[in-house]
Amino acid sequence: MASLNIGDAAAAAGVSAKMIRHYEEIGLIPKAKRSYSGYRTYSENEVHLLRFIRQARGLGFSIRQIGELLGLWQNSRRSSATVKKLALEHIGELEEKIREMLAMKATLERLAAHCHGDHRPECPILDELSGPAPAGQVRSGKSGRS
């Protein structure tokens, strides 16, 4: 079985060598075996593991979630319900972020639509950014201590 150096393992798995070392350091993957001279060596199994991580990162899972997914992946007595729950949790997070960004985008588009975008300095975008006061107002006394 071909034993690969980190660079080849990285290329085979589609991640950077840097990240492999990082994943090892944070305990996401077990410590790689070392050659006599100290080089990390990787087997097909470990490349497969790295590929799994790459796929999960591509779907936006966090490192913590990937750790859980790896545990499930390697546990033949897992229940698919546990995996599905993790996926649904992540879908919820994605939805939340998407909602936030859509709201930002909508506001920006509204402002941009009202901006002439010409040589004149008047600009509703800057007005909006400088305008609306937040909830907290400046309190009249100096420093509100006790």
Next chain:
Amino acid sequence: MASLNIGDAAAAAGVSAKMIRHYEEIGLIPKAKRSYSGYRTYSENEVHLLRFIRQARGLGFSIRQIGELLGLWQNSRRSSATVKKLALEHIGELEEKIREMLAMKATLERLAAHCHGDHRPECPILDELSGPAPAGQVRSGKSGRS
């Protein structure tokens, strides 16, 4: 003309004192004047500036973009076209991220829909993560020392 300490300026602007120091350190805002004893002091103008930053952060602008927006805000000879361009650039970035996350979400939803979510271990989600090999394959000759 109330001159505020950092905590009160932070409350008035809706940002944390920590971030005010940070913005000063990275040069986003000018260095605050100091009282005799070394406390940072803030005028209404500076609170207004901080409020501007808070608004811009709320719309997802990066620190770099906010720096540019601040320059435009304080330049009475700006053209609204420049501001609009910055806003449109940011809208484009948001769209890109939204697209990526929608794609992740769609994939996850497809996988989750095919997952029984019961006590059994079989799970198409894990299959997908472990399955598809990336484009790059193990190269035969390159540096395969073993």
Next chain:
DNA sequence: CTTGACCTTCCCATGGGGGCAAGCTTCATC
């Protein structure tokens, strides 16, 4: 033997913060 590609560890940077600690300053209250 030399070259150069690879590997090792270590430190630094990113963005946008949070938190804690030691030591001052300020202020209200006794």
Next chain:
DNA sequence: GATGAAGCTTGCCCCCATGGGAAGGTCAAG
């Protein structure tokens, strides 16, 4: 005037996930 409690100062470490680079060891080919 003393005291205690907030508030301020700086500085350092942490998060996530990653990239960059320096200084030095290793290995295979020419």
